Amino acid sequence: MLEARRSVRSQVAHALRAALVAGQMRPGEIYSAPTLAAQFGVSPTPVREAMLDLVKEGLVETVPNKGFRATEPTDEELDNITEIRQLLEVPMTVRAAGVATADDLARLRPMAQRIVEAAQEKDLIAYIEQDRVFHLELLALAGNADLVSLVGELRSRTRLYGLTRLAADGELVSSAAEHLRMLDLIAANDRRGLERLIKAHIGHVRGSWAGREERPSRRRPRATPAAQGRSRQ
Known part of the structure; x- marks a missing residue:
């Protein structure tokens, strides 16, 4: 019985994280455990427990006598x-x-x-969750469990407000297909191609998936020789 309750709590927590990442739980709005429980078809208790887990992770905050509110990371934090x-x-x-x-x-x-099927069905919660599972399972092959856990936390803090539009326009399917392409590149032992694809894939996070134009990754400006000379004076 206890294990079943933990399982429901875990499933609800994953679904809530996916809803936060996909932007279906918006900052400023208050969500009550009973309302969310009705949506998930479960009792309020595992929902409340899952939300408290998200509070500890900094993804939501409690609103006394009302429920929970999603926190909003800044653009700089997301970058x-x-x-x-x-x-x-x-x-x-x-x-x-x-x-x-x-x-x-x-x-x-x-x-x-x-992931492709979730994109075709425009099921953003399933898309985010299946995407998370795929990437963490792939990373786990490298044998660094601590890194996998850290990446999982970072993914939960991402916000992809552009997914709804991409799904409606049918563009999310092409992004989903990149996961199959990754496996093809691995099978072909094309590591350079895989590296390029992974860079572009993660680049979507602050580009089209976030509702922005795709842009190159940030680079810190290099100091000019003159500036380096002044710094030594």
């Missing part, structure tokens, strides 16, 4: 999260590709296909 994800996920995905077996790829391919 920083994306930059960190690029630094972590790109090399680790390439490393994972180097050790992936045929059995690993066979296990990952249905996960990638479910």
